[in-house]
Amino acid sequence: MANLELGEDTKKRTETPVTADLLIAIVTPVNVEELRAAAAETILRMSPQNVAEADPSLSGLRAAVAFPGIDGEDPESSNNTVHLDPAGSGVEIHFVPLAISNSPSEIPWLGSSTAYQAVFSLGREMGVSACAVVASDLAALRPDALQSLLAPVRESRCDLCMPIYPIGKFEGLLNSSILAPLPRALYGKRVSFPLAPDFGISSRLLPTLEQPARQIVSQGKTLFWPATEAAVRGQGICQTHLNVRHVPGDGLDLSTVIAQTVGPLFAEMEGHAALWQRVRGSQAVEATGSPLPLAVEDSTVDVRPMLETFALGFRNLQEMWALVLPPVTLLELKRLSRMGADQFRMPDQLWVRIVYDFALAYRLRTLSRTHLLGALTPLYLGWAASHVLEVSKMRARDAELRVERLARAYEDEKPYLLSRWRWPDRFNP
Amino acid sequence: MWNQVLLSLQGSMDRVMDRIAMLLPGIVAFGVAVLVFVLIAWLLAGLTRFILRALRFDERLARGTRTIAEWSPSYTPTVLIARIIFWATVLLGFLVGLEALGASSDNYVSTRLLGYLPHVVGAVVLLVFGNIIARFLSRSVLIGAVNMNLQYARLLSQGVKWLVLVLTAAMVLDHLAIGTAIVDLAFGILFGGIVLAMALAVGLGSRDLVSRSLDREAARPNVEPMPEEKLRHF
Numbered sequence: 063m064a065n066l067e068l069g070e071d072t073k074k075r076t077e078t079p080v081t082a083d084l085l086i087a088i089v090t091p092v093n094v095e096e097l098r099a100a101a102a103e104t105i106l107r108m109s110p111q112n113v114a115e116a117d118p119s120l121s122g123l124r125a126a127v128a129f130p131g132i133d134g135e136d137p138e139s140s141n142n143t144v145h146l147d148p149a150g151s152g153v154e155i156h157f158v159p160l161a162i163s164n165s166p167s168e169i170p171w172l173g174s175s176t177a178y179q180a181v182f183s184l185g186r187e188m189g190v191s192a193c194a195v196v197a198s199d200l201a202a203l204r205p206d207a208l209q210s211l212l213a214p215v216r217e218s219r220c221d222l223c224m225p226i227y228p229i230g231k232f233e234g235l236l237n238s239s240i241l242a243p244l245p246r247a248l249y250g251k252r253v254s255f256p257l258a259p260d261f262g263i264s265s266r267l268l269p270t271l272e273q274p275a276r277q278i279v280s281q282g283k284t285l286f287w288p289a290t291e292a293a294v295r296g297q298g299i300c301q302t303h304l305n306v307r308h309v310p311g312d313g314l315d316l317s318t319v320i321a322q323t324v325g326p327l328f329a330e331m332e333g334h335a336a337l338w339q340r341v342r343g344s345q346a347v348e349a350t351g352s353p354l355p356l357a358v359e360d361s362t363v364d365v366r367p368m369l370e371t372f373a374l375g376f377r378n379l380q381e382m383w384a385l386v387l388p389p390v391t392l393l394e395l396k397r398l399s400r401m402g403a404d405q406f407r408m409p410d411q412l413w414v415r416i417v418y419d420f421a422l423a424y425r426l427r428t429l430s431r432t433h434l435l436g437a438l439t440p441l442y443l444g445w446a447a448s449h450v451l452e453v454s455k456m457r458a459r460d461a462e463l464r465v466e467r468l469a470r471a472y473e474d475e476k477p478y479l480l481s482r483w484r485w486p487d488r489f490n491p
Numbered sequence: 492m493w494n495q496v497l498l499s500l501q502g503s504m505d506r507v508m509d510r511i512a513m514l515l516p517g518i519v520a521f522g523v524a525v526l527v528f529v530l531i532a533w534l535l536a537g538l539t540r541f542i543l544r545a546l547r548f549d550e551r552l553a554r555g556t557r558t559i560a561e562w563s564p565s566y567t568p569t570v571l572i573a574r575i576i577f578w579a580t581v582l583l584g585f586l587v588g589l590e591a592l593g594a595s596s597d598n599y600v601s602t603r604l605l606g607y608l609p610h611v612v613g614a615v616v617l618l619v620f621g622n623i624i625a626r627f628l629s630r631s632v633l634i635g636a637v638n639m640n641l642q643y644a645r646l647l648s649q650g651v652k653w654l655v656l657v658l659t660a661a662m663v664l665d666h667l668a669i670g671t672a673i674v675d676l677a678f679g680i681l682f683g684g685i686v687l688a689m690a691l692a693v694g695l696g697s698r699d700l701v702s703r704s705l706d707r708e709a710a711r712p713n714v715e716p717m718p719e720e721k722l723r724h725f
Contacts, residue, residue: 233723281550310725317638319725363722367640375637378645382630427567430627436634450722 080156082126085193086208087181089162089173090259092129092198098157100203101127105153108205124154128184130177131159158184169322171197171259171310175286179275185268192216193268197259201306210302210351211262220300220348221270222292223262226254227304228354231453231461232363235446238465240324240417247472247479248331248338249293252346254301256289257323259308263288267297281333285326294334303351320442321435328424339480344473362454368447369406373399375440382437386423391415398444408448410471416441417472418479426486514592521588528584536577543569582612614663621659625652642704650689657681 086101105125160180173195185193192212196202202211202225214223227234237255245256263271274291292299314322331338376383376399384392394412401407420438424431453461481488543549549567589608629652636644661678665671 229723234725235722236724280547282552310723315638316724317634323725371638371640374640374642374644378633378637378648382634430630433630433634436631436638439634439638446722446724 080126080158080188082124082156082188083191084125084212085128085181085185085188085190086125086203087128087185087193087195088130088198088200089177089181089195090130090171090198092200094129094131094159096200097127097129097203100200101125101155101157104203104205104208105155108208124156126156126158126184126188126190128158128160128181130162160184169314169319171199171308172257172285172323173259174284175275175278178286178288179272179279182263182268182272182275185263185265186272189265190268191265193263193265195259195261195263197308199308201308202260202304204306207260207304207306210304211260214300214302214350215262215264215267218264219350220298221264221267222288222297222299223350224253224255224289224299224301224347225258225260225304225306226301226349226351226353227258227306227308231456231458232450235449236319236323236442238468239413239442239445239449241327243469243472244327244417244421245287245290245293246344246469247476248334248341249290250341250344251289251293251299252344252469253289253293253299256287257285260304260306261288267292270295270297283326283329285323287327287330290330290334294337299347301347301349303349303354305354316443317436317439320439321432324438325424325431325435328421331421332425335483339483342476363450365403365406365447365450368443368450369403372440372444372447375437375444379437379440382429382433383441385428386434386437387416387419391419395441395444403447403451406444406448406451408445410468411475413441413445413468414471414475415478418475418482421479422482422486425483517592520591524588524591525581525584528587529581532577532580532584535580536573539576540569540573543572548572585612610667614666617659617663617666621655621662625655625659628652628655640708642707650685654682654685657685 088097160177162174162177162180178195181193181195192215194202194208194211196207202208211223211225214220234255237257241257242254246252271288271291274295275286278286289299376395380392383395387395391412394409398406398408420434423429423434428434429437449464453464456464549569552568586609629648632651633644633648636647641647657678661674661682664674
């Protein structure tokens with residue numbers, strides 16, 4: 063096995079051998095004082111002292127909390143072990159700062175592959191029985207949320223537990239349009255949120271994921287897709303309904319988010335091409351917990367800005383789109399650009415083929431990859447406008463089924479992707 | 492008299508043949524130098540490709556956000572570097588060959604022409620890079636402006652493209668030492684004029700077009716801010 067690759071700072075802090083039964087990791091910059099307070103409160107509430115929320119399996123357990131900490135910025139860095147034992151509960155928490163930091167260009171709420179590699183290494187070295195990764199807003203650092211994520215992996219029902227968030231019909235559109243259905247069609251697992259910031263991992267999966275995380279770092283890729291890596295290695299995946307809402311902060315525009323999420327997804331396709339070409343259809347992933355009531359949307363969304371961007375993109379970016387998309391698709395887009403807002407509907411097959419053609423262009427470097435992903439943004443906004451117009455009068459449940467229909471369209475159009483991927487020079491009208 | 496004409500013609504032909512005989516070794520040396528250097532270039536390019544692939548150069552370079560491959564997307568950095576080394580070596584062969592050709596020629600005009608050829612090569616290289624940069628920058632501006640919903644995206648993109656092309660043309664003419672002072676002045680006037688025209692277009696000249704676009708953008712967030720908050724892409 064390869065040597066441990068923790069940063070020097072992290073090694074120093076863990077040189078006095080620290081073992082733990084449970085690792086809670088935050089992989090993006092977090093307010094350390096808030097984290098200490100929230101972690102201490104959560105672990106205490108999960109101890110047998112609190113009957114309502116106690117998890118008996120956590121009694122007497124040692125927990126470690128890993129977070130990005132840069133030397134010199136954590137005033138309590140020398141005091142990273144907190145013993146919480148107010149009434150003999152035996153709960154012990156170690157705070158372990160990891161010597162990692164997100165570069166300014168990365169999405170602040172998504173962990174980098176470097177951070178995940180450090181967490182997996184740390185979990186393996188500590189010999190933890192389970193690891194929970196939570197987002198830096200600490201919305202999932204609650205007893206009920208942690209138990210939902212950790213129970214399936216601790217009970218060996220699966221190795222990776224991904225969350226299902228309760229989102230409204232106008233939320234998570236990028237996830238519904240590309241980030242969830244594309245990996246589902248490629249790798250055959252119906253994971254609702256494959257790029258979720260919260261998930262649980264079993265001790266068995268930690269060393270298994272450490273190697274691909276290291277490989278991803280060495281290849282210069284920024285994002286780590288836990289669900290994809292687990293699916294590719296045939297590890298058990300399950301999902302849990304998680305009553306947590308994350309609201310991404312402002313600061314990054316949509317084209318940057320698309321470039322930073324869809325780009326790595328297309329890059330992963332290249333790396334796993336030999337595998338996903340053999341996968342047909344998809345399998346449902348076991349979901350635990352009760353489905354949460356979906357948010358009710360009473361207000362309407364103004365789609366005019368999105369339609370204007372789509373029309374502007376069609377007028378100005380046709381030259382670039384023509385390098386990526388076949389003539390039939392361009393004709394369809396031309397027809398769409400002439401539609402009024404009331405009739406604007408982008409068929410699922412059209413959108414799926416656009417995504418597949420862009421994935422192929424990413425691989426073939428038909429355009430600069432930065433330009434390619436920038437040129438995808440107006441098309442995505444066209445899809446988003448069409449989706450919003452279609453689901454605005456639907457109930458939340460029907461909107462969910464509509465998203466499911468799009469995901470099935472990805473699977474149905476996979477033969478198109480296969481033929482284009484294998485024979486990119488073949489005549490394609 | 493006829494004999495004298497014949498003698499003169501024969502003398503001229505002899506001088507021409509002498510000249511060709513003097514130049515021929517140089518031409519042969521030029522050809523041999525180019526061929527040898529093409530062979531060396533092919534070997535060097537192959538070796539470079541082998542070494543860079545063994546070092547996984549493309550993957551290491553991809554860690555940065557801006558990579559060589561962004562400027563020439565059709566080729567990986569390894570292929571680009573190998574081709575640069577190939578053509579640089581061929582160019583070196585050309586220069587060596589020109590040196591041999593020039594040594595066998597003692598004609599002033601030939602020497603000056605041969606000495607000018609490297610400038611021509613440099614100018615061609617400048618032109619090629621200038622075009623690549625102009626195309627890349629204009630596309631970047633176009634995509635960025637479209638995603639920001641700016642109606643004058645194409646105008647901005649063309650403006651940036653022509654600015655870079657004008658700058659490139661001025662650098663090429665300067666490198667070729669063609670009308671230096673006039674070119675400097677013309678470039679200054681033209682470049683300054685384009686920048687001033689774009690500034691005036693934003694401020695005064697295209698007031699209606701810009702103000703309509705700005706009004707549209709300014710009005711949109713104020714008219715219905717609440718529904719926008721209900722839509723989340725991520």
